[in-house]
Amino acid sequence: MTADQRKRSIAAKPPAVQRPRKTRDAALAQATILGVARAHFVSQGFAGARVDEIAAESGYSKAMIYHYYGNKENLYVAVLEEVYKHFVAPRRVLNLAEVGPVRALEAFVREGAASVRKDPAILNLLAIENLNEAAYLRGSTVPRAIYPPLLTQLKEILDAGVQQGVFRAGIDPVQLYVALSSVIFHAVSNRFTLSVTLGTDTASSAFLDRHVDMSVAMVIGYCTTSPRTGPVRTVRK
Amino acid sequence: MTADQRKRSIAAKPPAVQRPRKTRDAALAQATILGVARAHFVSQGFAGARVDEIAAESGYSKAMIYHYYGNKENLYVAVLEEVYKHFVAPRRVLNLAEVGPVRALEAFVREGAASVRKDPAILNLLAIENLNEAAYLRGSTVPRAIYPPLLTQLKEILDAGVQQGVFRAGIDPVQLYVALSSVIFHAVSNRFTLSVTLGTDTASSAFLDRHVDMSVAMVIGYCTTSPRTGPVRTVRK
Amino acid sequence: MTADQRKRSIAAKPPAVQRPRKTRDAALAQATILGVARAHFVSQGFAGARVDEIAAESGYSKAMIYHYYGNKENLYVAVLEEVYKHFVAPRRVLNLAEVGPVRALEAFVREGAASVRKDPAILNLLAIENLNEAAYLRGSTVPRAIYPPLLTQLKEILDAGVQQGVFRAGIDPVQLYVALSSVIFHAVSNRFTLSVTLGTDTASSAFLDRHVDMSVAMVIGYCTTSPRTGPVRTVRK
Amino acid sequence: MTADQRKRSIAAKPPAVQRPRKTRDAALAQATILGVARAHFVSQGFAGARVDEIAAESGYSKAMIYHYYGNKENLYVAVLEEVYKHFVAPRRVLNLAEVGPVRALEAFVREGAASVRKDPAILNLLAIENLNEAAYLRGSTVPRAIYPPLLTQLKEILDAGVQQGVFRAGIDPVQLYVALSSVIFHAVSNRFTLSVTLGTDTASSAFLDRHVDMSVAMVIGYCTTSPRTGPVRTVRK
DNA sequence: TATGAATGAGAATTCATTCAT
DNA sequence: GATGAATGAATTCTCATTCAT
Numbered sequence A, B, C, D: 001m002t003a004d005q006r007k008r009s010i011a012a013k014p015p016a017v018q019r020p021r022k023t024r025d026a027a028l029a030q031a032t033i034l035g036v037a038r039a040h041f042v043s044q045g046f047a048g049a050r051v052d053e054i055a056a057e058s059g060y061s062k063a064m065i066y067h068y069y070g071n072k073e074n075l076y077v078a079v080l081e082e083v084y085k086h087f088v089a090p091r092r093v094l095n096l097a098e099v100g101p102v103r104a105l106e107a108f109v110r111e112g113a114a115s116v117r118k119d120p121a122i123l124n125l126l127a128i129e130n131l132n133e134a135a136y137l138r139g140s141t142v143p144r145a146i147y148p149p150l151l152t153q154l155k156e157i158l159d160a161g162v163q164q165g166v167f168r169a170g171i172d173p174v175q176l177y178v179a180l181s182s183v184i185f186h187a188v189s190n191r192f193t194l195s196v197t198l199g200t201d202t203a204s205s206a207f208l209d210r211h212v213d214m215s216v217a218m219v220i221g222y223c224t225t226s227p228r229t230g231p232v233r234t235v236r237k
Numbered sequence E: 001t002a003t004g005a006a007t008g009a010g011a012a013t014t015c016a017t018t019c020a021t
Numbered sequence F: 001g002a003t004g005a006a007t008g009a010a011t012t013c014t015c016a017t018t019c020a021t
Helices: A026-048 A051-058 A062-069 A072-093 A101-118 A121-131 A135-139 A142-163 A173-189 A191-198 A205-224 B026-048 B051-058 B062-069 B072-093 B101-118 B121-131 B135-139 B142-163 B173-189 B191-198 B205-224 C026-048 C051-058 C062-069 C072-094 C101-118 C121-131 C135-139 C142-163 C173-189 C191-198 C205-224 D026-048 D051-058 D062-069 D072-093 D101-118 D121-131 D135-139 D142-163 D173-189 D191-198 D205-224
Strands: none
Touching (some): A026 A051, A026 A062, A026 B121, A062 A072, A072 A135, A101 A173, A101 A205, A121 A135, A121 B026, A135 B191, A142 A173, A142 A205, A173 A191, A173 A205, A173 B173, A173 B191, A191 B142, A205 B173, A205 B205, B026 B051, B026 B062, B026 B121, B051 B062, B051 B072, B072 B135, B101 B142, B101 B173, B101 B205, B121 B173, B142 B173, B173 B191, B173 B205, C026 C062, C026 C121, C051 C062, C101 C142, C121 D026, C142 C205, C173 C191, C173 D173, C191 D121, C191 D173, D026 D051, D026 D072, D026 D121, D051 D062, D062 D072, D072 D121, D072 D142, D101 D142, D101 D173, D142 D173, D142 D205
């Protein structure tokens, strides 16, 4: 066992980020630091990220980071909140119940999928938070402000569908959101292990395109299907 | 910003584990260390786990850990492989195609769900690996030996269902496995953030029971449904 | 600076030594351990040698080493004494004053040179001891028993030479020994740095052959020359 | 065998060095650390030197050492290069071919001898490097830049001597340098073991003075002597 | 605002040595 | 005699954080 292998071989270096130089613009400094920090926390986790590296890569001194964010934890929380805000933002724009509940639901799913495929950072942070039993998220008010409207939107879609006779009644929006986010997110956030274990490149565009189609079909199928399958029961025991 | 805040506040201490003392039993020592290491890696991640703590809690000296495992990385990989082995093991036992493809598929889903609900360790390790771009998993042969039989099993169920006219044709087992594992795993591995953001205890037995039922319905619904919904298309753009 | 480079890159592994297996022969065990230890101390120095490696390579357990030698220091001293004994031994055999003082002196020089060229171990140990201010050597009685005869031999050669009118009078055997061992040993013990700094392979047979010839000429020249050059004085100051 | 004996009894502590405190002067910090490190490497060898001790004695934290030098190896190399530079520097000054080749050669020898007698550090480092097969020296460009001028100087002296009819022809400067450095350096670098084994204080001023005179006589004698002794041959075999 | 200097408290790893069998 | 198990005490190296300027 040589010592050579010791170093942080655990993760690839986060991609370099633009590095502007010493300026008097505090807002720019904070934004730059935050962007670099985001890249590092997302790829290395909280414990794995290095303040030193974030400073070096951002072009600001460590002292600046401490000046603006106080400590590593605060910096992480700032990243977490920033990513959360940008994540749910897009979906807000598109709630169009007038295209009909089926298309609206489909859009809901496709939007979410497209969003994380374009930038999976949120998924990494969610993974970190869950490893961490949501310790930081719990302390933040940001996500709490973001989710209720989403659930309301989903509820409106479901209600409209039931009223129009295309969706079955009795579907809990929270329960549906969990199921729906599962199919949307899991394939993306687990693309590395799935690729290795299944021997297929599950991160490819083609695979994920098909996965999204299947996800849409499953979700819409579940909502529209008359409960033909009946109350499915486990076979074990 | 006081220095007191420096400490590792990010995660709760892993639960204490039994601590035997100075046996002369190498196998026991290794197993004990591995067990404690598992708890620490699972709850703290690779970078967050502390060899010191694993040693103290296992009742063995750090030197024993290095004697048996060489370094932290190897110890982590040993945990990863051990957890993987125990994870997929149960499902191997139960493939009974004679209960019919629908019930077999249902059982497949319920087994998987039950397995990770009983012990979510594998999900944490998968999350760590994905943050890490599967760096360690990629180097291990264990998972590669485990998944092909699973896919074969799934393929047999699908084929039987198609032949018996209950499943639609053309479903790719890999694609189905990804969708299926999504609904099974995501709710469990994201139970902390989902609980916080949705304001519902999504980790409760009741919630997860309902989630599993919904998952089963979605998966089986997708496989059995004639593609009535047609080729769903995105509404945006 | 990656950690990979940290490891003991400082010296090449000592050449493997024969490894007999678990026997009841205490003498063989001790000799085997001593041989392996010699190789390690010679190439790694005292601080650099590893008891673990000596044990592994010798085929005996570390406990055996401690059983026979007590500790690392004792083992080192045992090596030091053993090497010393074998080093001066050969010269004892050959002192033949009847070939004449010039040839006897030449033989003395050539013998010494040949001896260290065949096995430079003694030179490494001397270097280690000198770094160490002869801490261990000082405590040993072995070298003290070995040198007086050598000096006596040298004195006899000088005396004979003076008596026969071929050597100048007044040469101190100790002083001569120091000069003589300088030309004999230095080139060999410093062959690595000399090669690097001078850009010539000073460790080659050809180079060392020429060096020995020059050494002989210098020593004999010094002893035989009438002090023609006069009392040489420094030019500076 | 008590545990008390475990400690580093091998060498005397290096002499304490001045300890300035928490300046904000990086150059001073580096120089101070380098000076202390020099003392430690020189007296304890590479493996024997302790970063902890160097830090404590320099008055700076270990972190500063790692900040400035990266690791122990780099620090050692920095010491090695620094010592090398200061070693050969003096001789550069004195090349005076106009005092005549004999006196110039004598000066060359006396200069070198005086230099290492005043500060034998270079000899210890050379010894360490040779134990080490010049692993670090080989990687450095410093010594390579320093020796060629020395050899040129020597060659000029020899050429002038030949031209003036005082030196014999055909002497290789490299070969002469090796012989010359042997008589100059060996007595100093081996003063501890020589003193112990020969029962004379070979480190005393008086002894070394006489040794230098003898060295000068040997070297000049060799160069000026007509090869009267003829091609000396070994008597053995 | 801005930063390079500086470090205390760890954190991984090593190693000579002991001990139960 | 012989050994594998076991470890305390280092030892190298790291990192979040503070401070003087």
